[in-house]
Amino acid sequence: MAEQVPEVRAPARPGQHPTYPWPGKPRIIGTRVTRLDATAKVTGRAKYTFDITRPGMIYGRILRSPHAHARLTAIDTVPAQKMPGVRAVLPFIEPGDKVLFPGEEIAALAADTEQQAEDAIRAIKVEWEVLPALATVEQAMRPEAPKVFEPSNTRAGTAQEDGDLAAGFAAAAHTVDGIYSTQVQTHTSLETHGCVCEWEGEKLTAWVSTQAVHGTREGFAQGLKIPQANVRVITEFMGGGFGSKFAPDTQGILCARLAKMAGKPVKLMLDRKEEHLATGNRPSAFARIKAGVSADGMLTAFDAETWGTGGAGAGSDFPLPYIYTFPNRRRRHTDVYINAGQQRAMRAPGHPQGCFITEVLMDELADRVRMDPVEFRLKNLPALAPNAQWRRYFPMGAERIGWSRRHVTGDPTPGPIKRGLGCSANRWGGAGTGARAHCEIDPDGSVVMRCGTQDIGTATRTIMAMVVAETLGLEVAQVTIELGDSNFPFAPGSGGSTTAAAVSPAMRVTAGKARDALFARIAPALKTTADQLEMGVGRVNVKPSTGSGQAAATPRSLTWREACKLLGTTPVSVDGQWERGLSASGTSGVQFAEVEVDVETGITRVKKIVCVQDCGLVLDLKTAETQCYGGIISGVNYAVMEERLLDRNTANMVNPNMEAYLIAGQSDMPEIDVVLVDQPERGVIGIGEPPAVATAAAIANALRNATGVTVRSIPITPDKLLAELQRAGGTN
């Protein structure tokens, strides 16, 4: 829904302050700290799931459906069992079962080497009754379409209506009608999905490429019908997930069962094609919209029929209209099912779709009333609020990109190269809760913080160590962070940009409690009380005494090591968890794009992106900026590069690889200018997803500004642009 999501603040309870509030003048928080695992990653020492080798380990492989829609009529695994090196074979579906997309699992096996497993998979004999398949939403929505899904190939989704649509259109001086669309993209995590499973009796240890060690533990327990207590999931390093890795998935359960059957550890990592077909994607979105604007540039009405596909039986909803206030609106959504792999959450699920569709429409409406797009947006944005800063950020971004040099729609410069500027806005939640942690302070001064979260490339280790070091008066390098293990205290999965807001309060509270426990333990030896001790930088200080003669014998200040030595033989060992008052929800941001288009070749070059973004209290400025760069680059890909292409006859993916599934390389990079707005008073909010939302829309609007034609469909490929230019009668 379009209305502003109310800010889900997590304040301390009314009348209460957090026990361990963020420091007013932080020493480490908000500075630029190099990520703690950088050395392990640049030297190749970081061991990812894909790199794990266990004694006696063998290799698993999955046989997958080559058909989009078919019924299995016969399967014979005996020939595979006889192949060299094969230790376990496991059919997954039975004759009579149907598959609904290419890449659906049929059977799995494990063999001594990967090559033997590949050979043996090909020896499994399978017979099919091939059934009619749906490769596109258009095919699925035809009245005469074969009924592939029960009860129907389509399902009515969100239906919303607000205000008086007829009155809204009556008040409109101009309207825009159009169909907008966004493509299916796949996550394309560089480390594919998969795991290494090893049994010891009834206990399973699984190294999994996952964004949720605890959630995956639960998934294994359910899938294998064993107690969670018998499962341990480890993810020390993880090679990208973007929303697609929260569970063992079918391959994880198959791997665990193969390991049990073979009596050996099994590694089962998917290959690139399997990754594209079966591990999720962002659904497509289509919107037929009629929208109205008054003569003075106020939005009056929005009427949208939307649809999209999340593949075989999965939804495709997205927020629409996005951010801007349409007082009278109606929207009806339909999920369309096709014979392709199911969607999963992907970096800001729904938002890039809703943003692109709404923001391109906004520029078209602005042109109808001959208003500057920034001015037009300022007229129609929600009021300023902590989580709604667009009214501030649009002028900031405009200044940064040099908006004053923007020409009206259509670059009048002669010649084939046209330049243009565009803008757009984004919002996201980013609240987190529920993380727990355990802190140990050892008599030798070591500090170990354990938390069952995971670092998926987002510098979670680093921000955790920063908060602990800040709280204990230490340097970041003095803190040991242990994570990525379901044997550590519970923390939620890393999705929805929630990790920083869940974990950093837990770090602050747990480290604060550890500090208090340390003071209580050592105060008697210092002949004082805990409340007379305070943390200095690398020191524990005794507060100046109020005039007792005995105080002269007491050292006024101890080094951290001296203080910890007073613990004797027993470490400080405390548990803590997320508390209210240290985190919040709701970010806002804007982006501006500058593009250069060759109207003869249709090739778009993104020259520059300006991003103004907030995320509450900034923890590590260095890695938070990197998050913004990364989100923007994913937006560039979404705008002009990547698309899952299905053969319209077979529904097979024609680019299940990394040479035809296009991802921007170094030569495709725009200049990127990030302004990260710090909001220390709000507490921590996630930053992973917000910067990925608005880029494609800003690029599309810049391209429109450059060429004078509107491409209402991403990715904006040369063929689409040239078709629009031709329809407009050519330029110059």
Add this chain to the structure above:
Amino acid sequence: MADDHVSRRDFFKTVGVGSVASAVVGGVKEGAAQGPAPLGPGEVAVTLTVNGRRHQLNVEPRVTLLDALRTRLEITGPKRVCDRGACGACTVIIEGRTHYACSMLAIEAQGRNIRTVEGLAQGDALHPVQQAFCDHDALMCGFCTPGFVMSTVALLEQTPSPTPEQATRALDGNICRCGTNVGLSKAVLALGGRRG
């Protein structure tokens, strides 16, 4: 285990590597009169020199250099991502040039000095390229990082002070999905500046 189990994909991989035939010829001189003696399909003895160390191993001739490094030698810095020469995550340096280890067979890498990311640091002292990647945050999840490090090392060994254009092109054979390209640019240019 007969020849007919060689898959189309394996065949494709093999013919995609132009120098396979000549490498095999070079390795079996005694058969020269009748043409190259066939290798495989069973395992054959292979000697690989990686980061200055010689390793003896037995692999099937169809095993790629990447898989031999990763699964037989546990040298896991080079990553398997696309497995067909599109993403650069498996980049190694052989005689001064970058190679995709996924697109070369282990048997054809014999007798050549193979350098991987593991061979760069001297004890705890990082190679300048590794240090620059850390300093400029040119990594996130880190899965593409070893490949980008090797491409950058190869660039700077050949072109100590690259122009921005040269630096960009040298990294075009690698893909980062997290989007660390801004940090990568900064790191490479900082290195070039220092050396120039």
